[in-house]
Amino acid sequence: MFVVLIVVALLVLWTWRTWPRLGHLIYDASIALEARLYRLDKITMPIAEMGMVTYQAGPDTPDRTILMLHGFSADKSIWLRFAKHFVDDCRVIIPDLAGHGETGFKAGGGYNIPVQAERMIQLLDVCGIGKVHLIGNSMGGYIAAWLAATHPGRVASLTLLDAAGLPSPEPSDMGRMLEAGRNPFLVNSAADFRQLYGMTMASPPWVPRIVLAAIAERYQERREELAEIFDDFHASEPMTARLSAILAPTLVVWGRKDRLLHVSSAQLWANGIPGARLEILEGIGHMPMVERPRDMAALYREFLERPRR
Template sequence: MFVTLGVLALIALWVWWTYPRVGNLLFELIGWVEARRSRLKAIRVPIKSMTLATYQGGAAHAPALLLVHGFSADKGVWLGFARHFVDDYRVIIPDLAGHGKNTFVAGGDYSIAAQARRMVALLDACKIDKVHVIGSSMGAYVASWLAAHHPERVLSLGLIGAAGVNLPQPNEVEALVNSGDNPFLMHNRAQFDRFFAMTMAAPPFIPEVLLAAEAQTYIKRREELREIFADFSGSPRMEPWLPHIQVPSLILWGRQDRMVPVASAHTWQAGIPHARLEILDGIGHLPMVEATQASALHCRELLDKAKVYASIRP
């Protein structure tokens, strides 16, 4: 009896110990396969004081497209989306500092301005003068800062579920943060499940083993994410600079976005009067993952508009 219980306990311990690790290995394998399918290569790019992990694909002399992920995500969220652009663009997808394959450095400055400066340094290192840039959530914040403060480097701007303006109405995430319960900073699987449910309204199928691995990663990175969140959320809001954004711009939102309310889209549109607004029904905070083809189509229209704009601009 006791031997049987001991064996069962050892099996349970082994499953608990290895299950998330299997998920991490599967994540790596799936990422490699998806990158191959999208004809992207993993390339590390040295910039001042650090090296950025990136995916890159497309012809070296094609127009450049920079894709910037959001807070606590990584470059992998763009893999399916990027597949729609590698035939015509030089696609560059970095892990932002403190994220993905990049080493977290305490006190490393994860403000929006610092992240935007790193994107400029990345373009310089890749010998790219001008770029189309599309960002998601915090990545859209970085992208808009880039367009406003380094306009000579940006050809067009795509903002997907953008953070970076004052929220026009009460928001679920803001209320939790203000109550001391930041949903990004989790201690257990239940908190991860709550967070994951907030990210997408129409998520693709994700096996449980991958969710377990992702939950473990978030729990382990809690203190790192706390510092990054404080730096980015303490950055100046974009409203004063939005009128300075003159390039063709797209604001893309999921109507069921629980992370950043869809009402925020109208703040961006009011600040960038020439921007086109598209709202996707039944979609949450990550349209490029939840509705990849529709999101790519809207962004393709933006890039086509930018070509016309560039041809007539003096």
């Protein structure tokens, strides 16, 4: 019995000491496995300032290339379960935006929206792509909208999922926190991360606690980097005066329960972009492609097949 107690104590001690590290291993391995299962290859593309790490898959179809842009503090992996529905008949490109994921962060590297958008033009040039179907979530939606307004010849269609870039008629939970001087993305503890995670999605997919602990640790380690990126992109020119310059067929999608960017912003996008189509998703939060990847993929494919003319 004494030996059993010692073994149990050692196991508890090992688990406690390796908990976040083990979570990192599980998380990274599961993401790599999913990418492999969905036939998405990791490819580093050399642009002017950096090597931009991407997932890429699908046939080389010039008129069916989709560029998927993640939001602030996220990375390319959030698109995996959505992207798998398009790799058979579309070329799919999913970058880690500058300062995020495996592309990495450089202090003073420039993370405002115009600079991020120009990096996407460089990425398209390196990939040999003329026109692209753009889909972006949150900050990625802001970048996508900026691209569509400033480089209309490069955008075949635009889809915005809970996009940043416009003032909100009604304050979100995050908006009230920012007004009070607190940014929920700047995580100091596991408790802070749990609060942030609860704000990002209304019905998140199941994730083991050990993996959530690892992600929380990464947020804490990147706190200063995220602060610089947030300040840069948050100070960018709003899209308000540029919406009428977006000529591509546009789909605006918003989760009714979004706590980061209030659903009242959706109508501003739809009203400002000529001919835009608006879809409000009930029971969904800030990340429709993560919360309901199959349903969101079906909606997006229907939009691609019958775009507004």
